[in-house]
Amino acid sequence: MTETLLARSITVSSSQPLLALDDVSMAFRTRRGLFRSGEVTAVAGVSLAIARGETVALVGESGSGKTTVGRVSLRLLQPTSGRVVFDKQDITDVPEERLNWLRKRTAIVFQDPFSSLNPYMTVADLIAEPLVIDGLKDAGVRRAQVRAALAAVDLTPTDRFVNRHPSSMSGGQRQRVGIARALIRNPDYMVADEPVSMVDASSRVEILNLLHGLQRERGVTFLYITHDIASARHFAGRIAVMHLGSIVETGSARQVIDHPVHPYTRALIAAVPEPDPANRFLRRSTEQWQDTPGVAIHADCPHGGSLTLPAVLLEVSGDPGHAVACHLEPPRGR
Amino acid sequence: MTPLLAVDDLHLWYDADGGKVVRAVDGVSFTLEQRGEALGIVGESGSGKSSLALALMRMLPKNVARFDGAVRLAGRELTPLSDDQFRREIRWQRIAMVFQGAMSVLNPVLRIGEQIAEPLLLERRYDKARARARVRDLLERVGLPAGFASRYPHELSGGQRQRIGIATALALDPDVLILDEPTSALDVSVQAQIMNLLKDLKEDPGISMLFITHDIGLASDLCDRIAVTYAGEQMEVGPAERVLVAPRHPYSQLLLASLPRLHSDVPPRTMPGDPPDLTAIPAGCRFHPRCPYAWEDCLNHPPGIPLPDGGHARCWLNDPVVAGDRYQIQLRPTEAARD
Numbered sequence: 053m054t055e056t057l058l059a060r061s062i063t064v065s066s067s068q069p070l071l072a073l074d075d076v077s078m079a080f081r082t083r084r085g086l087f088r089s090g091e092v093t094a095v096a097g098v099s100l101a102i103a104r105g106e107t108v109a110l111v112g113e114s115g116s117g118k119t120t121v122g123r124v125s126l127r128l129l130q131p132t133s134g135r136v137v138f139d140k141q142d143i144t145d146v147p148e149e150r151l152n153w154l155r156k157r158t159a160i161v162f163q164d165p166f167s168s169l170n171p172y173m174t175v176a177d178l179i180a181e182p183l184v185i186d187g188l189k190d191a192g193v194r195r196a197q198v199r200a201a202l203a204a205v206d207l208t209p210t211d212r213f214v215n216r217h218p219s220s221m222s223g224g225q226r227q228r229v230g231i232a233r234a235l236i237r238n239p240d241y242m243v244a245d246e247p248v249s250m251v252d253a254s255s256r257v258e259i260l261n262l263l264h265g266l267q268r269e270r271g272v273t274f275l276y277i278t279h280d281i282a283s284a285r286h287f288a289g290r291i292a293v294m295h296l297g298s299i300v301e302t303g304s305a306r307q308v309i310d311h312p313v314h315p316y317t318r319a320l321i322a323a324v325p326e327p328d329p330a331n332r333f334l335r336r337s338t339e340q341w342q343d344t345p346g347v348a349i350h351a352d353c354p355h356g357g358s359l360t361l362p363a364v365l366l367e368v369s370g371d372p373g374h375a376v377a378c379h380l381e382p383p384r385g386r
Numbered sequence: 387m388t389p390l391l392a393v394d395d396l397h398l399w400y401d402a403d404g405g406k407v408v409r410a411v412d413g414v415s416f417t418l419e420q421r422g423e424a425l426g427i428v429g430e431s432g433s434g435k436s437s438l439a440l441a442l443m444r445m446l447p448k449n450v451a452r453f454d455g456a457v458r459l460a461g462r463e464l465t466p467l468s469d470d471q472f473r474r475e476i477r478w479q480r481i482a483m484v485f486q487g488a489m490s491v492l493n494p495v496l497r498i499g500e501q502i503a504e505p506l507l508l509e510r511r512y513d514k515a516r517a518r519a520r521v522r523d524l525l526e527r528v529g530l531p532a533g534f535a536s537r538y539p540h541e542l543s544g545g546q547r548q549r550i551g552i553a554t555a556l557a558l559d560p561d562v563l564i565l566d567e568p569t570s571a572l573d574v575s576v577q578a579q580i581m582n583l584l585k586d587l588k589e590d591p592g593i594s595m596l597f598i599t600h601d602i603g604l605a606s607d608l609c610d611r612i613a614v615t616y617a618g619e620q621m622e623v624g625p626a627e628r629v630l631v632a633p634r635h636p637y638s639q640l641l642l643a644s645l646p647r648l649h650s651d652v653p654p655r656t657m658p659g660d661p662p663d664l665t666a667i668p669a670g671c672r673f674h675p676r677c678p679y680a681w682e683d684c685l686n687h688p689p690g691i692p693l694p695d696g697g698h699a700r701c702w703l704n705d706p707v708v709a710g711d712r713y714q715i716q717l718r719p720t721e722a723a724r725d
Contacts, residue, residue: 113574222660222661223431224660252600252661253600254430254640254641254644254657254661255657255660257644257654257655257656257657258657260654261656279573281648282646282647283646285646285647285648285651286646286651286653286654287646310649320574320575321648323577323578324603324648325577325581325604325606325607326647326648326649327606327630327645327719328606329606329631331606332606332626332627333608334607335582335585336578
């Protein structure tokens with residue numbers, strides 16, 4: 053029990069977090085055939101705190117539960133268990149009709165700028181839609197705010213973009229429209245769910261720099277969801293690696309990438325084809341990670357991997373802020 | 387030695403709306419030297435890299451405006467072949483292709499075995515019993531159990547489907563395998579598995595590959611040489627180990643500098659501007675409007691200037707006479723010039 057408490061105290065360490073997830077689990081019902089139904093645990097026991105103005109990267113492969121964590125943090129999903137606290141208010145069980153204030157203070161940038169923007173709407177209408185929903189009737193004020201948002205995402209001169217349709221724009225430009233739309237209500241907290249995975253390589257840095265700039269200039273707090281751990285190094289202060297619904301390792305970008313402890317983190321890093329002459333023609337680890345969700349146990353485990361206790365996040369000894377999922381004593385890093 | 391595949395001044399243009407012409411492949415030349423060589427064709431979307439694959443496979447859409455150039459396979463000129471001859475003798479038999487989305491390429495109502503066997507049974511190349519045995523061999527070669535032959539595509543994961551795509555392409559023992567973004571829809575660990583398989587096939591039986599990708603890191607993991615493609619042209623071709631550390635074209639340099647590095651705190655840099663519209667390609671060097679090094683001479687279209695390592699770069703910086711003092715400029719991939 054003390055271990056569990058210790059784990060919480062590590063992941064919820066920020067003094068005044070804007071957002072805190074405490075031991076959140078999320079299960080979805082599935083249907084198999086006509087009558088049978090099952091349950092899939094997408095997220096199991098995730099605790100995460102994000103300080104004001106901080107960017108945390110949630111890194112994982114598909115099916116790791118990273119998108120579900122993002123949606124729970126926005127209360128787009130209600131967790132099966134655990135608490136969601138936004139700006140000191142417990143929002144876990146607040147009904148949707150009483151969450152309008154949260155909708156105005158939070159936003160999401162979606163992965164796919166091709167399907168997330170209505171092709172029949174102009175750029176101006178797309179960006180202004182949240183204001184219309186808020187009941188802002190003055191079209192002149194709306195126009196001014198749309199132009200300000202376009203300028204904030206560098207779609208300038210704004211005259212050239214307001215009346216265009218998404219179909220006439222590049223992937224990078226469309227994603228800027230998606231960001232402008234997310235920005236229009238001046239949110240405190242944004243979830244960016246794979247914001248550049250469908251954008252061309254040479255435009256990715258621009259989009260990420262843009263999000264980084266918003267964080268600096270407006271103090272926006274970010275949850276950056278990505279499968280690309282290299283981008284997490286450069287655009288997030290802290291990284292949480294997710295695997296099968298749980299956070300298996302968390303720490304500063306350097307702690308996690310330069311000194312990974314958990315075997316899954318190590319395998320994930322080794323699988324990245326870095327453009328480096330020393331990193332060519334390698335047989336990369338293709339370890340299949342078929343563990344039970346919530347039990348991040350593995351044969352490479354220095355403790356033999358034979359324990360059945362659920363793993364908890366414990367601080368790596370001698371490396372403050374760096375925690376790894378373990379079933380036993382605090383593991384040794386470095 | 388005669389190269390396995392020699393492409394010379396290949397053009398593939400399309401008719402577009404409003405009488406415009408899309409110059410998707412615009413004078414591309416390269417060779418694939420020997421058995422088991424892999425050439426990486428690296429470019430962003432709209433660079434014409436997928437059109438190059440379709441041109442080599444002669445799988446052309448209806449709106450082709452121009453299609454010419456020389457393609458020689460082991461010394462044999464393919465251009466004069468009729469479409470019928472090309473279908474019977476070259477496509478899938480000598481040159482085969484793996485497509486990007488194995489999800490959409492597989493027929494959802496056919497069992498995997500039937501799909502792999504399809505090219506074997508066409509033209510009565512194999513009888514049914516031999517085709518079945520061949521399917522088992524092919525599944526084994528791509529690391530899948532023989533029982534997969536009776537499964538349907540929806541029962542397979544993305545990585546397994548891409549293995550089926552590779553097995554299908556290998557069915558008739560081609561000399562050249564073209565891979566168009568074969569891992570772009572896959573997770574990194576599954577991507578690593580597919581790349582391991584391709585590395586194996588490159589060694590044994592020594593299939594030569596054209597590996598088309600937007601990811602220069604991925605290309606360098608498999609490929610001996612890299613061709614960096616931009617706006618329908620090859621900007622630079624050279625050995626991967628040199629291109630990664632000492633590119634000789636500013637576009638290659640900026641592309642490398644724009645990648646977030648896993649093990650370095652040097653921040654990735656923004657590439658200025660947008661890729662050109664292929665219906666309105668800039669005069670002179672196609673990259674000059676975005677190039678931090680551009681000067682007046684860049685308004686003249688540069689040829690592929692030969693480099694000492696056998697590659698070439700389409701940039702005047704590599705011509706000592708035209709470049710003058712600029713000839714000394716080192717293009718370091720982690721510190722692109724500020725615009």
